[in-house]
Structures are given as C-alpha cells and as structure tokens.
Amino acid sequence: MRNDVTKAHGGTLRVAVRMRLDGPAGPFDLDVDLSIAAGSLVAIVGPSGAGKTTLLRVVAGLARPQHAQIHLGSTPWCDTESRVELPTRRRSIGFVFQDFALFPNMTVRGNVDYALGARGGAGDADRLLDLVGLSGLAGMPPTRLSGGQKQRLALIRALARRPAVLMLDEPLSALDPAMRRKLQDDLRELHARFGATTLLVSHDAAEILRLADRVIRLDHGKVAFDGAPAAAFGAAEPEDGLTMIGEYLGGRDAHGTCMVRIDGRARRLRLSGDGVTSLQPGDTVMLYADRAAIRPAAIRSDGTPPDAKRASLRG
Incomplete structure (x- = not known):
C-alpha cells in the first residue's frame, strides 16, 4: 500500500441524543450523551433493537431526533434547540451500510470517482483502489465483484472524501470467517492511514477485540457500558x-x-x-x-x- 494518504482532520465528536423509538418490546427512549476522541475506533454493541443503527443514522443526518446536540470539534452538526440541522452532504462523514449500497450502473472506478466529486484529480480513484487491491478491477461493474471485493470497494469509497467520521454498520457480518478476518486487517490498516474517527456497529466479539479501543454497549436505548474492550466482555x-x-x-x-x-x-x-x-x-x-x-x-x-x-x- 502507498503511504501518501492525508489523514482526516476533525475534533472531538460530541453526541447528545434523546428520541422515541419503537422496539420489539414496545416504545423506548434512545437517550445517550457521548464524547468520542478524534481518531478513535469505537465499537457500538448491544442486542437487536437497542438503538445502535439509529444512533449512527442520527449522527449522519439520516434520522431526525426530537432532541439532539451533535458537534464535531467547534462545528455544530445538529442542535435542535438552536434549530441547526446540517444536511448529510455537509457533514464530514463516510458511511458503509450492511448491503454496501454500491452503484450498480457505475464501474468500480466510477463509484470512487463519484465519492471524490470535484475535488478528485486525475488518477486519484485508481490510487485509492490500489490501497485495497482493486485497481485491476477498476473497469468492472460492482455486480461482478465477490463479497469481499464489494466490501473493500464500499470502504474505500466511504474514505475517498477523507471524512472526519467513518460509520460502519455491521460491515463484515455477511462474509465467511476467513474473509472477515482478512478485511478486519484491511480495516485496521485503513483506519491507521486515514485517521478517521470510526464508529463500528458489530456483534462479533473477536472483531471488536481486534479493532476497537473503546466499547459502548447500548441496552434499551441507554448506555449500559462504556470502557475498554476486554472489560466489556468480562475478561480481566x-x-x-x-x-x-x-x-x-x-x-x-x-x-x-x-x-x-x-x-x-x-x-x-x-x-x-x-x-x-x-x-x-x-x-x-x-x-x-x-x-x-x-x-x-x-x-x-x-x-x-x-x-x-x-x-x-x-x-
């Protein structure tokens, strides 16, 4: 991999959210107040329906909370009291969904070019694809890629704009164990190179222990644990x-x-x-x-x- 990657610059991500959600056991309140250090990789864990994905969507501007204050450094992304609501396109974020959400009508290179937008220069997309071993497949449509290749494309597309915050919603859950392990290594290296503050929703304990430096466990919308990965899983x-x-x-x-x-x-x-x-x-x-x-x-x-x-x- 090349070493000429400019790291993202942001600041502490502060997230205070309160909103009503409907869960499997009935309505409940998502009520969290978090401060996340720049450049950290934080795993968000908890049972299904605890509010993990909703929390990511609120930070990304894809869901509207009743009450929220979200700041990256000194920049407000959302402040319901002051009626500030920065649209998703103006938030310095990258998002990788469970289903990858690649553009099937574009080539592999086209997906990255689209993410780069006007800031992209000649050869930028190919250099990014080279980071994840996809430069030889640049002219193919995403539909012809394997699951692991699609995941690497989704990751590098999300990082193409050098986001300050990268959000990953169970990005490796559909892959076989060997491929999941390989992509965990890729993700760890990409995190070190790009420096984006990363929020990772995962149910894979081994994955969390390998990647995260902090674990936040949600239970019924509340923070039930916030600390080191080893302590999160009962290991001294x-x-x-x-x-x-x-x-x-x-x-x-x-x-x-x-x-x-x-x-x-x-x-x-x-x-x-x-x-x-x-x-x-x-x-x-x-x-x-x-x-x-x-x-x-x-x-x-x-x-x-x-x-x-x-x-x-x-x-």
Whole structure:
C-alpha cells in the first residue's frame, strides 16, 4: 500500500441524543450523551433493537431526533434547540451500510470517482483502489465483484472524501470467517492511514477485540457500558504473557487438551479453568498464555458479555 494518504482532520465528536423509538418490546427512549476522541475506533454493541443503527443514522443526518446536540470539534452538526440541522452532504462523514449500497450502473472506478466529486484529480480513484487491491478491477461493474471485493470497494469509497467520521454498520457480518478476518486487517490498516474517527456497529466479539479501543454497549436505548474492550466482555487484563483470540473447536480429552483455532489454524492446547467443560464448539475465547497453561475467558458469539458461569473461566 502507498503511504501518501492525508489523514482526516476533525475534533472531538460530541453526541447528545434523546428520541422515541419503537422496539420489539414496545416504545423506548434512545437517550445517550457521548464524547468520542478524534481518531478513535469505537465499537457500538448491544442486542437487536437497542438503538445502535439509529444512533449512527442520527449522527449522519439520516434520522431526525426530537432532541439532539451533535458537534464535531467547534462545528455544530445538529442542535435542535438552536434549530441547526446540517444536511448529510455537509457533514464530514463516510458511511458503509450492511448491503454496501454500491452503484450498480457505475464501474468500480466510477463509484470512487463519484465519492471524490470535484475535488478528485486525475488518477486519484485508481490510487485509492490500489490501497485495497482493486485497481485491476477498476473497469468492472460492482455486480461482478465477490463479497469481499464489494466490501473493500464500499470502504474505500466511504474514505475517498477523507471524512472526519467513518460509520460502519455491521460491515463484515455477511462474509465467511476467513474473509472477515482478512478485511478486519484491511480495516485496521485503513483506519491507521486515514485517521478517521470510526464508529463500528458489530456483534462479533473477536472483531471488536481486534479493532476497537473503546466499547459502548447500548441496552434499551441507554448506555449500559462504556470502557475498554476486554472489560466489556468480562475478561480481566492478563497478569503477564500473551493474549490471543481463538475459536473453541472441541475435542477435549481427560488431560484438558482440546482444539482451538487461532489465526485460521487449528491448534491443540491444554486449557485450565473451572469452567472449561462448559465451552461449546464455536465459542469465541480470549486466551491468556502463561507458563502453566492457557486460561480462556469465554465470549458469546453474539458479542454480548458472558454470564456468571462463563465469566468464571478466567480463574
């Protein structure tokens, strides 16, 4: 990848929103007051219907709240008391939707050119496509791309305007595990290069632990947790040694050894902890490596915190 990328410039994103929503269990209030540091990558998690996507849409100007104050640095994006409502096109944002929302009537290059607009110069689109390995497909329509290629195109199109804030609504959820892992690496590198403040809605615990530096959990419209990713999933900081993310595959024998997939490779490890026997194949685990054994802290596959039984695995 090239290194000639100008990082986005913005400021602290301040979001105070209160609005009535209809959820699966009936009406509830989305009521949050957040301050998000420039350049951070924040995961927004919580059960379905908690208000995660609505929060992103409000920040983007795609949903109108009853009461809100949204500022990027000293620039007001929305202030319902002062009747300020900056349209979406004037907010320095990029948005990647679950379905990618690519333009099928344009080529791959055309999608990026459209995002660049008048500020784009000769060759700018191709240079951006080169960052995500799509320069050789620039003349193709998006309909001929694979799921992973469509996702990379959606990401680089969203970043083409150098937005101060990038919003990702479960961008990798439809991809297979191997491709999801690859695109997590791409996303991490693009975040480092472009420097956009990033809000990521995700249910994938391993993805959040790999990418985010802060987790905000919404529950019924309220902030139920705001802190470090490890704490969000019930995992204590390791005293020493290596911390890894793995997938429990089963096959545990009488000696406590079992199969765990780490970085795409199945490995046989010995696990210790009172709750190891309650692990189920497919569980995502945070592994603490010390001189005696691997100690797992289990994480549910939907990204929610473990219950008391699973939290005991840290011991």
